[in-house]
Amino acid sequence: MLRQTTAVTAINIKSIPQRWALSAVIVIGLAGVVAVFTALLAMAVGFEKTLTATGRTDTAFILRGGSQSELNSGIGRDEANLIKLAPGIKVGADGQPNASAEANVIAELVRQGDKNSGANITVRGVEAKAFELRPNLKIVDGRKFTPGMRELIVGRGVVRQFQGANLGDTVRMRGSDWKVVGVFESGDAHDSEFWADFEVVATTFQRRGYSSVTAELDGPGGLKTLSDALKADPRLSVDVQTEQEYYSGQTKQFRATIAGMAGFITVIMALGAIFAALNTMYAAVAARGKEIATLRAIGFRGLPVVASVLIEALVLAVIGGALGALIAYLLFNNFSVSTLGQNFTQVVFSFKVTPALVIRGLIIALVIGMIGGLFPAIRAARLPVTTALREQ
């Protein structure tokens, strides 16, 4: 039985090159499905990776109660001082708490290759300790801004995706000119931001307070100590979480949207590909009707014939799936794009084609190949030997 299967399958697969044009339909159809599926999900994965890489697990991120994002949050100066002095926050070498209260305001820049549609960019007004709290943020060009001056440093992602934010450029915000004096890289969501001195941002944007407070915790129990202390204070109404949690929490909606879209598009394309695969395999079986009948006449059984057709479909499906994944990888891996994040500002991120995605793509290809091969295989095995032999 096994020998029969192997023998028939070998004949089939060796004859694929002769029927190349027909087999190409399966390969190309599946390459299309898998490429689209992989590329879409690579976008979701890339977005998620950028945000989950943002923030540390040992820093706390404090927002006004119930505000969910920095955009909707507001913390007064007095409140921020109370928060910084709370227990659970690590005290630095200078005797001051390791915390930075920050204002998150929005500016508009024009996307590369666009004419005048502005996209929202986060401008983060930070205090001195902000850099110490984000050790992965490195100035790669120019220098840091000088406190008290209208100077900006800009994330690498912003430079790449938007116009007018290069080193030395002037950005106009609320009636005043800001000079871009440095470019930084952090490999996370901050790459999509401008940073400037808090006091200058607050004056220019007429902000009376902050959007959030980021603070380094003094140990594993720090978050609970801090959270309990802030909750117990009747003067405050705030939400406390780790910085990492805050940024990871923002990926849910985007992931759900993209996954929904990918699912929908993949199902429709997959149906199209199944019909195409059925077509191809029916034609392949029909073209070899005589050959199959001959095999049956000399004693080969039905099952090996079914198996051989099925295996042929699966082999073509895997080739197509792998080709599709390769196309998605070559075209889209590390492809940089930006979209609207939870804060209503742009988040710059890159597509990531991961091995897990490729495997999922291949599984989809195999399922389609299986469906596309099964019915023609059954027809092949059921074909009455005498009729098939008589056929022209």
Next chain:
Amino acid sequence: MTRTRFIIANLFRKKTRTILTLLSVIMAFLLFGLLQSVNHIFNAGADFVGATRLFTQARVSFTAPLPLSMEPKIEAVPGVTRVTHWQWFGGVDPKTNGPMFVFAVDPVRYHDVYPEWVMPDDQWKAFANTRTSAIAGKQIAEQYGWKVGDKIPISSNIFPQKDGSKAWAFDLVGIYDGKDEDWKRRTNAVLINYDYYNEANAFGKDRANFFISKLADTNQAEQISKTIDAMFENSPDETKTQTEKDSNLSFIKQVGDIGMIVKWILFAVFFTLLLVVGNTMAQSVRERIPELAVLKTLGFSDGSVLGFVLAEAGILCLTGGLLGMLAATALGAFMEKMSGGQFQIHPHWTVWLIGGIAIVLMTIATGLLPALRARRLKIVDALAGH
């Protein structure tokens, strides 16, 4: 047997193959119709809004609200007939926490600037004269089952009231509809009375995200935009004024490079489809070479044989294309209704136009090579080759 019936008979020569090919074409055009609709939204925006209105926002970002004191200044610009202010409320459905389109507007001014919304006069009056009033678009009212006279609960994810609560409630005094099909499909928002919002909200008094100006003459749009922006230059509240269409488009484009990704998907779908249908056609011609030779022997010209094959491809593409586009239209309308008009995926007539062009191009791309092959057949070779 007429020529048409001959072609149809040929198509059903291999029923399974024809039906399977047709189904793949339908699937491809279903996807094409839906994706092209999304693409259309990103590239063209709502072109029916025209250029009779200008949107003025803060130059730094529309999220930074402008002071209401600017409104009379803008209204005094020659060529501007009426101005309304417009504030984003950050509306959220208190039950599901899902977003809702809610804007605070001045009822009287808004009615003057937007004559496209249709509502009985007494409801417009009630909107202006009830302190806690709100009006809802027909789509969103149907989605939530609201009736005039209801107290509708809406939360804001931005604005707390003076007591710190973000749960608001409004008296629904009217339900508006659009003046035509395009406007009817945009009745997905709730408009609340600005004065009440302004008085009850705990911070950011007397400010609005946008000033919307109605113009006497559309041709002046560019010059009036410049005049408005020049008035506020070098102040902390510098402005950026665009036509309504451009402003809408910028807002949609915030979502990012989705338009480009949609284009790539369209390309992949189409390329795949082209190969599938092309291959089926080629296969069907290959199998029928002796038959085609017989036809020629009987006296059919090279041209008519080419026509037969091309017509077969045309019928496959046309039937599949039309059914696919119809399915896309039905599915799009259904999704639009389910989302209360938030997800505008109903294929626009231009999408149908592009679909039509795609059908023609596909017929040529998939049918021409096999048809040419059929035309070039030499009777003797074809009969002998069998």
